[in-house]
Amino acid sequence: MAFRSRRALAVFWKDFLDLRRNPVLLLGMAALPLVLVVVPIIVVWTYVRDPNDSNLRVIALYYDPTLPLNANAGRFLVERTLLDWFGMFLVMPVFVPILISSQSVAGEKERRTLEPLLASPVTAMELVAGKSLASLVPALIITWMAFVLLCVGVDVVAWPLGQGPMLPNTLWLFGILVLAPLFAFFGNGVAVLISARVAEARTAQQIAALIVLPLVGLVAGQVAGFLHAGPVYYAVQGGVVLLLDVALLWASVRLLDRERLISRWG
Amino acid sequence: MSGISVQGLAKRFGARTAVEGLDFDVRPGEVFGLLGPNGAGKTTTVRMLTGLLQPSAGEARVWGHSVRTDGEALRRVVGLLTEQPGLYERLSARDNLRFFMKLHELDERQVWPRARSYLERFGLAGRENDPCGGFSKGMRQKLAIVRTLVHDPKVIFLDEPTSGLDPESARTVRDAVAELAAEGRTIVLCSHNLAEVERLCTRVAVVKGRLLAMAPVNELRRTGSALEVKVEGEAERYVQALSALPFAPNVLAEGARLRVMLADEAQAPDVVACLVGAGARVRSAVPAQRPLEEVYLELIREGRV
Ligand SMILES: Nc1ncnc2c1ncn2[C@@H]1O[C@H](COP(=O)(O)OP(=O)(O)O)[C@@H](O)[C@H]1O
Ligand SMILES: [Mg+2]
Numbered sequence: 001m002a003f004r005s006r007r008a009l010a011v012f013w014k015d016f017l018d019l020r021r022n023p024v025l026l027l028g029m030a031a032l033p034l035v036l037v038v039v040p041i042i043v044v045w046t047y048v049r050d051p052n053d054s055n056l057r058v059i060a061l062y063y064d065p066t067l068p069l070n071a072n073a074g075r076f077l078v079e080r081t082l083l084d085w086f087g088m089f090l091v092m093p094v095f096v097p098i099l100i101s102s103q104s105v106a107g108e109k110e111r112r113t114l115e116p117l118l119a120s121p122v123t124a125m126e127l128v129a130g131k132s133l134a135s136l137v138p139a140l141i142i143t144w145m146a147f148v149l150l151c152v153g154v155d156v157v158a159w160p161l162g163q164g165p166m167l168p169n170t171l172w173l174f175g176i177l178v179l180a181p182l183f184a185f186f187g188n189g190v191a192v193l194i195s196a197r198v199a200e201a202r203t204a205q206q207i208a209a210l211i212v213l214p215l216v217g218l219v220a221g222q223v224a225g226f227l228h229a230g231p232v233y234y235a236v237q238g239g240v241v242l243l244l245d246v247a248l249l250w251a252s253v254r255l256l257d258r259e260r261l262i263s264r265w266g
Numbered sequence: 267m268s269g270i271s272v273q274g275l276a277k278r279f280g281a282r283t284a285v286e287g288l289d290f291d292v293r294p295g296e297v298f299g300l301l302g303p304n305g306a307g308k309t310t311t312v313r314m315l316t317g318l319l320q321p322s323a324g325e326a327r328v329w330g331h332s333v334r335t336d337g338e339a340l341r342r343v344v345g346l347l348t349e350q351p352g353l354y355e356r357l358s359a360r361d362n363l364r365f366f367m368k369l370h371e372l373d374e375r376q377v378w379p380r381a382r383s384y385l386e387r388f389g390l391a392g393r394e395n396d397p398c399g400g401f402s403k404g405m406r407q408k409l410a411i412v413r414t415l416v417h418d419p420k421v422i423f424l425d426e427p428t429s430g431l432d433p434e435s436a437r438t439v440r441d442a443v444a445e446l447a448a449e450g451r452t453i454v455l456c457s458h459n460l461a462e463v464e465r466l467c468t469r470v471a472v473v474k475g476r477l478l479a480m481a482p483v484n485e486l487r488r489t490g491s492a493l494e495v496k497v498e499g500e501a502e503r504y505v506q507a508l509s510a511l512p513f514a515p516n517v518l519a520e521g522a523r524l525r526v527m528l529a530d531e532a533q534a535p536d537v538v539a540c541l542v543g544a545g546a547r548v549r550s551a552v553p554a555q556r557p558l559e560e561v562y563l564e565l566i567r568e569g570r571v
Contacts, residue, residue: 010368014354014361021356021397112350116413119316119346120369121338258337262318263279 003129007122011130012137015104019138025103029096029138033146036092040085041153047077048160075161082154082166086175086234087219089150093143093180094187094212100135101188102204105195115262124256132188139184147176171231179234182241187211189248196256267330268294269452270315270421274324277310284310287476288324292421292469297453299467299483301460303566306474308456309349312423315454316346329420342370345414345422349429351406355399359390359409362398363416370417377416384412388442404435408442421452428462440466460559478565486561493534494554495524498547507544511536522549527556527564 019025047056056073063080067073108114117127151167158166168176190211195204218237269292276286285307292298300308313319315326317337326333331340353362363381367374385391388408393401398409407427414422427443428436443466447453457463463470464483471480479486497504501519508517508526515537516527526537531553538551 004371006371007369010365013368014357014365017361018354018356111352111355112348113352113354115318115348115350116346116352116366116410117369118318119341119344119348120366121341121371122369123338258317259319262313 008126008130012133015134037150045157047074093184096139097135097188098191098208101191102201106201106204135188143180179238185245272326276323278322295450297447297467299463299470300456302473316344343420345419347414347424349425351410353398358395360394366416423454425456472565492554492556493526495551496549
């Protein structure tokens with residue numbers, strides 16, 4: 001069976017149209033990015049507000065006891081916050097595709113639209129490709145838009161530190177351009193596979209959302225100082241997710257066929 | 267090769283056999299009924315014939331395409347109306363149709379006029395741009411029928427097209443199906459509704475886990491026969507005697523009339539003799555056609571549960 005991109009694009013077109021008319025889902029998708037942008041801006045603002053506050057130095061020393069006496073504690077903390085928040089920010093490209101793909105695959109079963117769809121010439125692979133695209137594209141657009149807002153917000157608030165813009169920096173650009181697509185692919189792949197096995201979108205969403213927990217756990221570890229996140233750490237994380245993506249792709253090709261998709265609702 | 271040919275088709279889900287031993291042919295231009303109660307395996311059969319499920323045994327060809335090996339080619343020539351209309355409710359009627367045109371890689375500008383002519387005939391013209399979430403059940407079902415037609419399929423499978431509809435919508439959907447039949451389309455209609463099959467189909471297969479009977483609708487009605495006997499006085503009192511006959515026929519008594527179901531016309535003289543023996547004064551005894559419902563119910567009772 002040949003892969004016909006026209007049919008995959010038809011699925012993409014339909015899902016995208018459907019998403020645009022789904023205010024509940026759009027709202028759900030907007031909530032997380034909003035938090036992920038607004039919270040760090042507020043945190044940065046509290047550090048910048050009074051750079052001579054002696055408490056700042058105390059907090060900074062907690063993170064790094066070797067901090068030189070003449071270092072600017074405020075700036076140190078802002079940089080530290082942005083580094084930690086980076087991991088948190090990457091939850092977004094995982095989470096948004098989970099929301100969309102659960103709806104679009106298990107949702108088709110739930111609303112009984114999958115059977116007419118599978119009775120058309122579209123192949124299971126084209127279906128998954130179209131649906132994945134319809135979830136990856138919005139997820140990355142949202143992530144990138146949120147990133148632009150974050151950069152503008154942080155730079156405006158941190159301007160008084162007076163050493164030029166703090167964002168974007170190389171790490172963040174690497175994260176947004178390389179890690180985010182890998183993470184999005186991961187979230188989508190998990191959601192699609194789970195959606196294929198369960199009957200309801202809500203169930204698929206909940207199970208798939210569980211996979212975000214380890215990621216949040218890692219970030220929590222970072223903030224608490226157990227993990228020392230840095231470029232190497234994130235590069236390793238990227239490599240691991242890349243391997244997981246390949247595994248998911250392999251599993252999807254093997255596990256998703258017409259009969260399995262249709263039989264799982266009896 | 268046109269038409270449908272089914273040989274020894276069976277589907278098992280684990281240990282459970284949904285349907286087995288199906289053999290039938292559907293000729294081009296025919297409206298073929300698959301009649302059977304809920305759980306008889308109609309949907310399973312249609313799913314096998316549209317390439318959605320792989321048969322566990324047997325083979326079927328639809329317009330020459332094997333359901334086992336030519337799934338994609340098969341799906342290009344069939345149209346399936348599923349039990350639920352399965353429309354995208356947030357999308358307009360038009361976008362629902364456009365999606366399927368795209369899936370069939372058709373040029374919208376070329377096929378839209380035909381789709382629109384069906385929308386007009388089914389009373390949906392003017393609603394193309396409304397989200398179909400706001401449509402009534404009957405409208406949805408008719409839109410779903412138009413959707414099964416966008417690629418001008420050789421054969422359409424209609425799975426219980428009127429179940430769950432109110433009588434009024436059911437009638438408009440039936441009229442729509444009758445129009446398609448009048449166009450000479452090949453249709454396989456699944457139903458548990460006798461009147462519907464009787465009105466729309468030329469030939470019918472009665473199924474319940476397996477094939478119980480297959481005949482043109484009016485011939486099926488003649489399967490077995492009945493004898494209508496008029497006696498003097500209350501007919502009721504002879505029911506007992508008749509039931510004691512070796513072939514124990516089903517008997518209905520109403521006033522002075524008896525309706526005796528026969529497997530064979532050769533049983534008629536025994537019935538009359540029995541009545542006379544029981545002291546009945548027989549005024550008349552005429553052969554009658556059994557109502558289709560009776561034939562159907564009897565077949566279903568004989569069929570495996
Ligand atoms: N995916 C499935 N898994 C297990 N059993 C099924 C499945 N689909 C149908 N069945 C069983 O097969 C039998 C026939 O079902 P179906 O074809 O839907 O009948 P009908 O359409 O005539 O009502 C039923 O007993 C049903 O429970
Ligand atoms: Mg059914």
